[in-house]
Amino acid sequence: MQEEPLFEVGEDPELIEIFVEEARELLESIESTYQQWMGDSGNDTLIDDIQRTLHTLKGSARLAGILPVGDLSHALETVFTGVAERQLSASETVTDLTRQALDRLATQVDEVGSIGRVHQPQNLIGELDGLLSEMGLAEVDGERAWPETEEAEAPSPGIEEKAAQPDEAEPLQESVSPADVWKKAFSLFKGETDVEPLADESGSIFRPARDQVRVSSMLMDRMVNNAGEISIYRTRLEQQNSVLGFNLTEFEQTVARLHDQLRKLEIETEAQILYRWERDDYEEDDGDKAAFDPLELDRFSNMQQLSRALIETVSDLDSIYHLMDDLQQSRISTDLQDGLLRTRMVPFAQLLPRLQRVVRQTADQLGKKARLDSFGADGEMDRSILNRMIPALEHLLRNAVSHGIENSSERAQAEKGEQGVVSLYMAREATDIVLTISDDGRGLDIDAIKAKAIDHGLIVQDAEISDDDLMQCVLMPGFTTADEVTQIAGRGVGLDVVTSEVKQLGGTLSIDSQPGRGTSFSIRLPLTLAITDALLVQIGEEVYAIPHGSVEGVVRISHVELSACYAGEQVGYSYAGRSYKVENMGQLMMAGAPDLHESTKWFPMLLVHTGEHQVALQVDGLLGTRQIVVKPLGKQVSSVPWITGGTILADGGVALILDIGTLVRLGAAHALAVPDADKGVEAGAEKERLRVLVVDDSITVRKVTTRLLERHEMDVVTAKDGVDAVALLQEQVPDIMLLDIEMPRMDGFELARHMRNSADYKKVPIIMISSRVGEKHRQRAFDLGVKRCLGKPYQESDLLENINEVLAEGSA
Structure with a gap:
């Protein structure tokens, strides 16, 4: 095959940039119309649209000095003219050749935008000329016999008949040529506002259908x-x-x-x-x-x-x-944020021609037949996410054709169609975008994967591991089941790169495969990288963010039931007809054994379903739902498999964003050890923070007391009267209570009497703080079991000293 010469593009970089952007839009339009024409080859309107768009592309390319694109566009336009005039039939030869020409035009535009040079596809133009020779079109002075500049703007005969009747047709004004339009538009783009608008002889000024503003991607x-x-x-x-x-x-x-x-x-x-x-x-x-x-x-x-x-x-x-x-x-207002996010959203459909081209080219190189079908591709994605996902999607499509789709003989034996089908599904789920790439090929070879995993030392010989967990091995670096290395696949680095990119984008990747029926890769990505909804949870002293899409639900479990699950006395937690294995998230993250404080009656759990695993993850606390800004992390932290990024909290702190699916899969093989009550208390005694319940109807007293105690590393819960205090005691029993006397609904004496008569609360020490410090009031308080009585206002040192003395007496 003759080597294609390489040509330099024009010298004006701004004009080249404008051309590349416009050419991609034109090719997207051509691709869409071409797909419709393939299903309705007798529709002359579709052919006319393709001709007009190709003619615009040709004129733009030649004006920008990119002649190879203009030459190929011209040859392809002439072929479609022959089809429109019924001089060529829409045979398989014609459709295959025009398909190759459109793919090559897209490649040429990519070359112009990336390397600033473009190949001249002489062989392809020669094949198109072979079709043109059947129409009787010859070359004149080295140029194909097709009307140029002046005549180029006139519609073809087939179009002219539809545009106007012979007696109504008017000659076009030569004074308004495509070159003039381009030059004046480019001058306006550069800011030359003194350029006069174009007008025809009738004096009417050309106005664009709509105004567009070009904004730098860096600025956006x-x-x-x-x-x-x-x-x-x-x-x-x-x-x-x-x-x-x-x-x-x-x-x-x-x-x-x-x-x-x-x-x-x-x-x-x-x-x-x-x-x-x-x-x-x-x-x-x-x-x-x-x-x-x-x-x-x-x-x-x-x-x-x-x-x-x-x-x-x-x-x-x-x-x-x-x-x-x-x-x-x-x-x-959130309008600014929403508006900016919408400016980043681009239609996913504009990527389909490129992905379909990848499938066709890969199949041609391997001698297979395959096509790409898309479903739900009319949605939009964040531009930055889409651009970063293009290499990952292309690799998954190459893998589907290379490893998944069988050759013609194998498909015939399996009673499948000769042409393999790769399907791309796009769906919106809450604040996530789910992309699924599936094929109807042979599926993953589980036995080969297991053998390679044993050779790589990923699993032991006799390990009992599910097929779902075993399939995750193909995502490991350097893992491949291919017998030979080709330019398309076989090195074992592709899926690792895909996984890494998805993880950096804050997404997840899952695999499903059925032998003989095909493989499916599902990628869940956030709608935008700027903002995402997450649930904030507390594990020990740290706060973590978990994307909403990772959690099925949130429930509460009692202290008794949770202890039974950890001790093995209860199989799991049942909810909505499903059984969830109870795990402690802190232990899965290797942050230590769970600490079940006896004063806490209820514990929150996150219900998670990933693959074959249904797990209820117990956390220490829920801090609510927040809209978080995803920030990238350094290499040291990002190397942890279950950490996908970080975010800044409202108080200025930093919370890590967790990939719950990965965390559950990695911890699936580890059994949760039964916590030793005695050791847990001794180990947690030093780090256990004192829990204080402050009951006072005065906002000022509650606020001042809370600040004082928190400065001394104490956890403070406040109640405005006895009724609120009783409700809080149902949730958590404090280590000590600071109590006022005069309060609405239930005063301090009534609350103290209630606690003294309760088996659950009678051991909680009470310090009464009130302006009523007469002997009769003090005596009545002591009769109700109050340990100390302080007057308002109190000295901070006195309060802290009394707290320490009361706690010391209780532990003695």
Whole structure:
């Protein structure tokens, strides 16, 4: 075969850039119309569309100085003209040759954009000329006998008859040529605003159908990154607004309390007036009043108490005011973020011609027959994700043709069609894009994979491993079952590269294969790299992010049931008719054995289904759902199989993003050891943080006390009255309680009495903090089992000292 010469493209890089972009759009249009024409070869309208688009491509290529593209476009256009005029039939020879020419045009455009040079396909043009010779078209002065520049704009005879009747046809103005259009458009693109718009002789000015703005991809990436940072800021605001919502409820209750206190104050004032007139009638022998000092319970002391409560309420209102003042920040609308993300979205269908070309070329090189069918390809994907996935998709398609699709004789023996079918499915699931590439070939050879895995030392000879886990071996670096190395496959590096790329994009890859029926590769990718929805979980002291698509559901399991699962007394956790094996996520991540604190009654679990594994992963805590910005990690951390990236939390901390599917598969062979209760307590005693429940109706007291205790490495839970405290005790039993006396609904004395009469809570030590520190109040508190009584305001050192003393007494 004659070697094709290589030509340099034009000297204007900006013009070349514009040409490449336009040529790709034109070829995409041609490819779409050509596919329709293949199914309806008698449709003249489709042929006319192909001719017009090829003519535009030819003119653009020659204007940009890329003559090889213009020559091939011209030859192909002439062939379609012959088909339109019925001088050529749409035979298999014609369709195969035109198919090759379209593929070659796409290759030429790629060459122009990548290396700045292009091959002249003389052999292919010669074959097209062979078809042209059957039409009686000869060459004139080295140029094919096809109307150029002036006549080029006139429609072909077949088109002219449809465009206008002979008596209505008007000659086109030669003053407006394609070259003038291109030159003036390019001048406008470069910013030369003084260029006059084109006009014909009638004076009408040419206006484009719609305006388009070209934006640098680097600028767009920078804007999307800024949108991601906006998302972090928005998450921070959402977290603050959550606190604001809670405090607004507190504010409403405080205002109601203030109103009630003012009403009582008014009544007490009137009663005081009456009391002064009737003070001589005071009976000192009243038995109920004689039990306390008169200053404690007379009406004057009631007014004093209301006055103090009123002052405290005003303090609470002031605290809420300052909190709300800090949150008076303007909310940044999500329209900017959504708009920027939409600008990154491109139709997946524009990639189909390239992928179909890969399948055809690979099949031709191997002497096989195969085609690519697509389903659901009308969706959109993030441009950056799509560009990075192109090599991975191309490799999976080559693998499908090379390893999956059988040759003609084998397919005949298996009673399959002569042409193999590779299918590409695209689907949107919540915030994920699922791409599935499947073939109807021979499927994976499980026995060969197992033999190679044993040779590579990945598994032992007698290992009992499922087919699903065994198929994951083909994703390992250097793993291949091919007997020889070819230019298409056999080195064992392709699928490893695919897996690595999918992982870097925050996605997952799964394999399903049926012997004799084919193999399917499913790739789950985020809709965009900028923003993704994730569930934040706590494992020990660390926070991790898990993409929503990885989790089937979230449930709670009791302490007793979880302990039974870990001890082997219970097979698994049943939910919605399915049985899930219970695992501890921290142990799967080699972060230590599970620590089941006795005071915690319920534990959260994530339900995960990956391949053949159905697992319920127990975590230490759930922190809610967030929109996170995915950030890449360094080589050291990214080498961990189950870590796909990182994100910045609202408080500025960093959370790693986990690939739950990989984590479950890698930990499937490891049995969960039964935790030793004694050793677990001793090992966790030093790192166990003290849990304190603060019960007070004053927002100010709760906030100040929480900050103090958290500075001293204590975990604090707050309740605004006894009723809230009882509800919290159902979830978790604290190590110590700080309790106020005067509270709405249930006061401190009632709560202390409730705890003393409860077998679950009577051992919890109580320190009572109140402004009522009289001897009678103190004695009543001690009678109810309270360990210490402090007055308001208290000294920080006194509170910490009393906490340590009470805990020391309890452990003695």
